[in-house]
Amino acid sequence: MRQQPFLRQSLRHFDKIVSFFSLQKKEVVLPLHQKPLRGFWQKLVDEKILKGETLSVLAPMADVTDIAFRSMIAKYSKPNGPDVMWTEFVSADGLCSAGRDILKRDLEFGEIERPIVAQLFSSTPENMKKAAAICRELGFDGIDINMGCPDKSIEKQGAGAAHMKDWRLAQKVIRAAQEGAGGIPVSVKTRLGFNKIEYKEWLPKILEMNVPVLTVHLRTRKEMSKVDAHWELMNDVAKLVREKTGEVKDGGTILLGNGDVKSVSDGKVKAKSTGCEGVMIGRAIFGTPWLFAEDCGINAEETGKNTEYKLKALVEHTKLFEGRLGDIKNFAIMKKHYKAYVHGFDGAKELRIELMQCVNSSEVENVIEKWKLATRITEISSCA
Numbered sequence: 001m002r003q004q005p006f007l008r009q010s011l012r013h014f015d016k017i018v019s020f021f022s023l024q025k026k027e028v029v030l031p032l033h034q035k036p037l038r039g040f041w042q043k044l045v046d047e048k049i050l051k052g053e054t055l056s057v058l059a060p061m062a063d064v065t066d067i068a069f070r071s072m073i074a075k076y077s078k079p080n081g082p083d084v085m086w087t088e089f090v091s092a093d094g095l096c097s098a099g100r101d102i103l104k105r106d107l108e109f110g111e112i113e114r115p116i117v118a119q120l121f122s123s124t125p126e127n128m129k130k131a132a133a134i135c136r137e138l139g140f141d142g143i144d145i146n147m148g149c150p151d152k153s154i155e156k157q158g159a160g161a162a163h164m165k166d167w168r169l170a171q172k173v174i175r176a177a178q179e180g181a182g183g184i185p186v187s188v189k190t191r192l193g194f195n196k197i198e199y200k201e202w203l204p205k206i207l208e209m210n211v212p213v214l215t216v217h218l219r220t221r222k223e224m225s226k227v228d229a230h231w232e233l234m235n236d237v238a239k240l241v242r243e244k245t246g247e248v249k250d251g252g253t254i255l256l257g258n259g260d261v262k263s264v265s266d267g268k269v270k271a272k273s274t275g276c277e278g279v280m281i282g283r284a285i286f287g288t289p290w291l292f293a294e295d296c297g298i299n300a301e302e303t304g305k306n307t308e309y310k311l312k313a314l315v316e317h318t319k320l321f322e323g324r325l326g327d328i329k330n331f332a333i334m335k336k337h338y339k340a341y342v343h344g345f346d347g348a349k350e351l352r353i354e355l356m357q358c359v360n361s362s363e364v365e366n367v368i369e370k371w372k373l374a375t376r377i378t379e380i381s382s383c384a
């Protein structure tokens with residue numbers, strides 16, 4: 001049946017009214033707190049940021065910054081740093097499933113690693129809420145939501161970088177985490193945009209949710225890690241964060257920059273010159289668990305002594321991995337660390353090839369001992 005013109009027009013108006021209200025309804029996600037809930041971050045604000053110091057934190061890296069490597073970093077870098085450690089990302093959906101006990105192993109940590117933040121990912125608010133509550137019960141100091149991971153398997157779940165395509169859902173996920181976290185701070189780590197640089201549109205949507213800390217990996221999702229991080233934009237990102245949330249001394253969001261930071265001193269220069277409160281360091285930590293303790297001198301140019309030191313750390317790290325995670329993780333995970341520990345000295349390539357064949361820590365130790373005898377390295381330097 002053909003509609004009369006009057007009826008058609010009325011229906012069109014009705015549609016408009018309905019879509020107006022549903023749009024309004026969708027957009028209203030009220031923040032939980034008037035000022036961001038800072039929890040342990042407040043101490044860092046008082047003791048560092050307000051005194052003009054910048055922060056250096058450890059990035060979350062899946063199958064890298066596990067409990068074994070974090071223990072190494074804590075042992076060799078603290079008390080100098082890092083100011084905060086992040087776990088590897090963990091699926092909030094997984095934590096709500098029958099397989100939760102295995103995933104909980106990824107969330108084990110030692111007291112020496114504090115303050116420590118658990119990183120979660122999900123696109124299901126209910127699961128995010130439950131997982132945040134689990135992290136609080138496990139004793140984490142904070143929770144971080146991954147809204148930047150470009151991994152296809154994560155994006156397919158609508159999580160990680162996919163959040164940049166649906167800010168309404170992203171806000172709901174943040175809100176759910178805040179509800180589940182019940183008193184511990186919830187931060188967000190993201191990128192400059194999805195296919196293009198669009199931080200001016202995307203970041204305010206996160207900031208509306210009163211996050212105490214925002215980490216921006218200065219690349220888009222499309223750029224992955226293939227281009228240099230856009231530190232040239234950080235001044236503007238910092239200006240935006242201040243405009244939207246106010247000064248840090250008045251409760252404004254703490255901004256951390258991420259991407260290509262090579263050392264703590266490099267990070268200090270980058271943070272100071274761009275106006276962010278600190279930096280998050282990722283790949284530079286490979287093979288150098290003492291990175292955050294710059295003043296111990298171990299970062300000096302490679303010497304015979306340093307080689308010995310690195311090889312000792314490699315064996316210690318391997319034993320820790322085997323002891324803490326050997327029953328649930330593949331030993332092959334350690335191999336990417338070997339590439340980083342074993343380089344820059346004569347015979348490194350041959351030693352690496354031998355290490356790549358090893359399947360447990362005693363084989364690794366034997367290979368290293370044989371190599372030391374053959375190259376007559378006996379002197380042990382110490383940073384502690």
Ligand SMILES: Cc1cc2nc3c(=O)[nH]c(=O)nc-3n(C[C@H](O)[C@H](O)[C@H](O)COP(=O)(O)O)c2cc1C
Pocket residue numbers: 059060061062063064088089119146148149189217258259260261280281282283284
């Ligand atoms: C092996 C690897 C694993 C990563 N896993 C995570 C992760 O679990 N969560 C996350 O937010 N970012 C992850 N990232 C990204 C890093 O946290 C960081 O944003 C990126 O490496 C850029 O910093 P960088 O230049 O200091 O390494 C990972 C990066 C690498 C190299």
